[in-house]
Amino acid sequence: MGNTAATFVADFRKWLVRNLVVATGKVDAERGQALVRIVLVPLFDVYIITVLALQGLDTIWEWLAVIAVVAYVPLSFLLLLHITRQPGHIVWRRLLAMFGDYGAMALAMSVGGMAMLPVYATLLWVTVGNGMRFGSRYLLVATCMALATIAIATVFNTEWRNDPYVVITLILTTLIVPAYIDGLQRALRGALDEAREASLAKSNFLAQASHDLRQPIHAISLFTACLRDAGLGREERQMVENIDRSLHGVAGLFRSLLDIATLDSGKVKPKLKPVLIGDVIAEVVRQYSEMAQWADVELRSVHCRSVVRADAALLSTMLQNLVSNALKYAPGSPVLVGCRRRNGQLTIEVHDRGPGIPDEHLEQVFDEFYQVRERGDRDVEGVGLGLSIVRRVGGLMGLDVTLRSVPGRGTSVAIAGLVPCAEQVVPAPQPTTVPMHSAISGMRVLLVEEDEDVLLASATLLQKWGCVVQAETGIPVRGVSWDVVISDYDLGGKRTGADCIAVVRQLVGRAIPAIIVTGHDEMRVRQDLGDDRIPILAKPVRPAELRSVLTAQAVASG
Incomplete structure (x- = not known):
């Protein structure tokens, strides 16, 4: 029995959370309020009708109260339907819901004598709920409506009017509790703003630190690759291998930091x-x-x-x-x-x-x-x-x-x-079996990199592979018959690799193959490039990966 109850509660919680989430992926407070309303209104009706029935339903006002609270059940469902179909901040709909809530409670509290005093608990809950869901302005409006409801009930409820201390207590509670809640909310909003600023600062720091530290690691990786081809002895080659392995681990750490910073920014949109x-x-x-x-x-x-x-x-x-x-x-x-x-x-x-x-x-x-x-x-x-x-x-x-x-x-x-789909996709070409050195030997490469250490390391490695390299720290002004351009994404002076590729292609008069090397988020760079065919290599680039991409470019061009 206990497991069944726990399962029911868990399933109800999942259903409630699922229905609170709209297309934006955020919790819809108005829908949440509407869902709670359709649960509580029937319970509210049962209590009121039971109390009035026990008292005899002697007056037209008591029958009117019964009819009103019963009619409010289908109206609550209609309100939820409207919110589901048209989510968002619609002022008239929120005010209409508030008038409905307070109107039903005013009618109920006006009849039934002191037996209707427990309804005040619902009135206070609705008042605080409106403020917590929709903010300080709605809390002020709700508080005014609550005071008006108490005033109406006092006018028509003789037992309340004969006990002014009860009415005074209700009025003071209606004023003090929302005011206290509003103060807490303002303090909470301030704390949340500070937390968001701290989170943003953390994300910016991670992104910047990841990007800045990638540059020297990238250069070390390329120089290490040059060392590997420098005719070293067995012991020295093992040391180079150990350095390369350590760099691989550091590269993975930087990639994770950059991924977290990118996700925290909220700019990642799946395509x-x-x-x-x-x-x-x-x-x-x-x-x-x-x-x-x-x-x-x-x-x-x-x-x-x-x-x-x-x-x-x-x-x-x-x-x-x-x-x-x-x-x-x-x-x-x-x-x-x-x-x-x-x-x-x-x-x-x-x-x-x-x-x-x-x-x-x-x-x-x-x-x-x-x-x-x-x-x-x-x-x-x-x-x-x-x-x-x-x-x-x-x-x-x-x-x-x-x-x-x-x-x-x-x-x-x-x-x-x-989810599988019926659309066809052309399989990616299999890695070429052409020997890498022979495939890229003699390839004319335009290398554009602002960092001189990285530029030197990259140029040295490419020359060891047999490429003819023109190394530039900025976008060239004269065109040469290059076979491929390899450009860093950040080139200084508000210029990027995307600008470099556009200028170079204009200089040579054709869509020269290009490769972008970057320490930024790949999706952001891809969006700026606007061309899915341009390979993007994340710093620190593994030499084998660079050589593989160059070989693919050479085979495709040949």
């Missing part, structure tokens, strides 16, 4: 379009193949031909974090990425056979900056943002993220709610 799931999974597995080797992990994927409506970039971000987590927390064990159909929808799953997560941590692993730490555990890179990012990004696309873990047997994370 849903047909996506071939197999391409997204294959690209993520390719990106983490080297990290899997370092972690001694067999990273495998199951091919999926399904097409769904989703934002490919956001879905890729979710998978990147899940695969990264699996590699960090389950080293030396296999990791599998695949898809499963459930109830007509598609679910992407990431399975590992790591140590698993103890039950006491399962409720908190999706919290920001939370990491599972047990006594004697080894240190793991990261700050505990991966799963938080996954759930928040999933929420933007209406996807559910669930986690199952058995200590000693492994962990499975599922991204559920992807």
Whole structure:
């Protein structure tokens, strides 16, 4: 019996929350009030009708009160229907609802003598509720209506009029409680404003720090790649490999910080379009193949031909974090990425056979900056943002993220709610088998980068690969027959990589292939570029990734 009651309460809570949320994704206070009204009005009616029936219903006013409160039930449903169909701030509708509430209570309190005194509790609740839902102005209007209701009831209710101390108590309570509530609300709004400013400052700091620190890390990564090709001995090459591995971990941390800052800004808007799931999974597995080797992990994927409506970039971000987590927390064990159909929808799953997560941590692993730490555990890179990012990004696309873990047997994370669509998507071209050095050898590259250290490192690496490089710290003014332009996004002087590409294409008189390198959010840069065909590489760029993109450009152009 207890479980049944608990289940009913939980289901009712879910229904109520679901109905409070409108298309904007925010809680609709007016709809919430309308829902509460249709629950309380029938209870209100039962009490009033019972009291009046016991007193005999001797006067026309008592019958009028019964008819009015009964008629208010269907009117409450009509009001909820109007709010559902036309959500938003409509002043006349709110005032009409307030007149209805206070009018019904005024009529009830005017008859029935002292037996109607408990109705005042509802009057006070409605008054405070209007203020808390709609703000100080509505609280003032509601307080005035409440005082008017008490005045009307006092005029027509003889028992109230004969006991002025009761009326005085009601009036003082009606004045004091809303005033106190308004003071608390003003203090709360001030605290919320301060919290929002602090959160915004934190987000701006994370974004700026992530961007600024990426520059030197990016340069170090490129110089390290140059060292690897410098004919070093075995011991020196191992040291370079260790440096590269550490840089990879730092890059993941910066990516997480930038993702959190971007999500906090509220500017992330999913762009849903047909996506071939197999391409997204294959690209993520390719990106983490080297990290899997370092972690001694067999990273495998199951091919999926399904097409769904989703934002490919956001879905890729979710998978990147899940695969990264699996590699960090389950080293030396296999990791599998695949898809499963459930109830007509598609679910992407990431399975590992790591140590698993103890039950006491399962409720908190999706919290920001939370990491599972047990006594004697080894240190793991990261700050505990991966799963938080996954759930928040999933929420933007209406996807559910669930986690199952058995200590000693492994962990499975599922991204559920992807809806298949019949639209066809051309599969992404498979990685070329052309030797990379021969493919890009002799390629004429325009390299535009404001940071001189990064410019030097990038130019040196490209020249080692056999490219002919023209390095510039700003947008060139004269055109040359380049094969590709590689540009940083921030070029100073309010110029961006998008401006650079536009100018260069105008100089050479054709749509020269281009690559953008940036430390900013990819979606923001993509929106500025307005061209989905331009590859965007996030700093710090892995040399292998840069070389792969260059090779693809060379093969496509050849």
